[in-house]
Amino acid sequence: MRKILLVLLVAVVSLVGCGAETTEAEIDSIATSTSIPVPGHVCQNETVETVPADYITTEDIELDLEKAVYHIGKNIYVPGNLESNTNKAMNVIEQISGLSFEVNEYPSEEFTDGKTHIFINKDLLYSGAEWYDGLDSNEFGGAYEVNGIVWAAPGNLLLGNSYTIIHELCHALMWRQSPWYHGTTLNEGFAEYTTYLVLQEMEEKYPELAVCFDESATSINNMFMSYEELYEQPIEYWFENSYEYAGNGNYAVGFRFMAYLHDVYGDYTSWIVNFEKEYPFKNKNQIEDESALEQRITILKQTYGEDVLDNFYPWLKEHVNDFEEQERKMIDISDLQEINIYPRYDAIQQKLFLDYIKYNNLYINLEPAKKYIEEYKGMDASKLVLWMPEKMEVHLYHTDGRCIQTTTDGNSISLEGISGVKLVGEGTVERLEISGF
Numbered sequence: 001m002r003k004i005l006l007v008l009l010v011a012v013v014s015l016v017g018c019g020a021e022t023t024e025a026e027i028d029s030i031a032t033s034t035s036i037p038v039p040g041h042v043c044q045n046e047t048v049e050t051v052p053a054d055y056i057t058t059e060d061i062e063l064d065l066e067k068a069v070y071h072i073g074k075n076i077y078v079p080g081n082l083e084s085n086t087n088k089a090m091n092v093i094e095q096i097s098g099l100s101f102e103v104n105e106y107p108s109e110e111f112t113d114g115k116t117h118i119f120i121n122k123d124l125l126y127s128g129a130e131w132y133d134g135l136d137s138n139e140f141g142g143a144y145e146v147n148g149i150v151w152a153a154p155g156n157l158l159l160g161n162s163y164t165i166i167h168e169l170c171h172a173l174m175w176r177q178s179p180w181y182h183g184t185t186l187n188e189g190f191a192e193y194t195t196y197l198v199l200q201e202m203e204e205k206y207p208e209l210a211v212c213f214d215e216s217a218t219s220i221n222n223m224f225m226s227y228e229e230l231y232e233q234p235i236e237y238w239f240e241n242s243y244e245y246a247g248n249g250n251y252a253v254g255f256r257f258m259a260y261l262h263d264v265y266g267d268y269t270s271w272i273v274n275f276e277k278e279y280p281f282k283n284k285n286q287i288e289d290e291s292a293l294e295q296r297i298t299i300l301k302q303t304y305g306e307d308v309l310d311n312f313y314p315w316l317k318e319h320v321n322d323f324e325e326q327e328r329k330m331i332d333i334s335d336l337q338e339i340n341i342y343p344r345y346d347a348i349q350q351k352l353f354l355d356y357i358k359y360n361n362l363y364i365n366l367e368p369a370k371k372y373i374e375e376y377k378g379m380d381a382s383k384l385v386l387w388m389p390e391k392m393e394v395h396l397y398h399t400d401g402r403c404i405q406t407t408t409d410g411n412s413i414s415l416e417g418i419s420g421v422k423l424v425g426e427g428t429v430e431r432l433e434i435s436g437f
């Protein structure tokens, strides 16, 4: 039986949000709309038109994308830009890894379109822990990839809370090149390290995508480890034994090993392709799909040189600080005119917030969040309160599109009847929180 690759990421720290690019038509409509200033609350001539495109499924649906197909169950909240953002994210994964989702050496009998199939399923939600009111609101749970097919919980649907779907797509991508299971260290190392690079790339070049996922530093920060136990055994040993001296055990070891290959040899993925060339999966004569340790060692040495394994620990000792907990960095979303944000629902908090961003006249569309809270979660979103950082200039927009209030108070503001909030001018936010639901 094929190994199921479970990912149990510590999806707690996060940037919440999902970018929306303003289309030319929308920009036109913003520029030409006539504002109706309310006396005493002048917001200049500006109104913002919002088009909430998010929806809640009423039956099982399929979304046919460029390289993937989503199978989304009934009663799941779907962000309106899911399809375009997934297409873009898959392109970034390919670009970063140098591997292609188009490779189809092992076509599925079930799905003949050659695409990567992604199932979003509420059955995967975590349950239990009755100690917390509203835990049934949890949108997170297990996620895994099996035979190139991805399974994930609704909270992973590019709502900004998680990067799990990128991680699982990386497994699916690796499976396409070579379906062998190379043990947790190498398989999870590849998936998690690629995810890290992909998120960094998005944060630097595609901020509209970056805000749809948890931030890159999270993957470093949840993989702390003790090195003493690591060095007691050669790395080959940890390719097939579990490493229990770390947050996310073998993920942490594999992540560092991939970073080492990348840094020293300029490439961390060609061993996968080479493995398949030397030991094609279709020629397997084992009952298990797991590759033999000796074969992994052979291919790594063929690809990177005889001393590739021996040189890892000396490299790691020099680079140990690269893997220390990272401070969160501001993600520059100055180029975005508008974003949607979504509430966090987990066992610890139910909040709506935006954090660690650099903005320039950013409109935060609250309608998707309100829809999520009211229609999806059945809670009351009519009395939201915004907790503003000091000295930030904020314009509030009524549900009819008018700008009805400007403030720089640095206090809490009622968002009753408010459809969106504009952060005026340039600035940074460490945390902008909305509560009251």
Ligand SMILES: [Zn+2]
Pocket (backbone or CB within 6 Å): 005, 006, 007, 167, 168, 171, 187, 188, 191
């Ligand atoms: Zn994984």
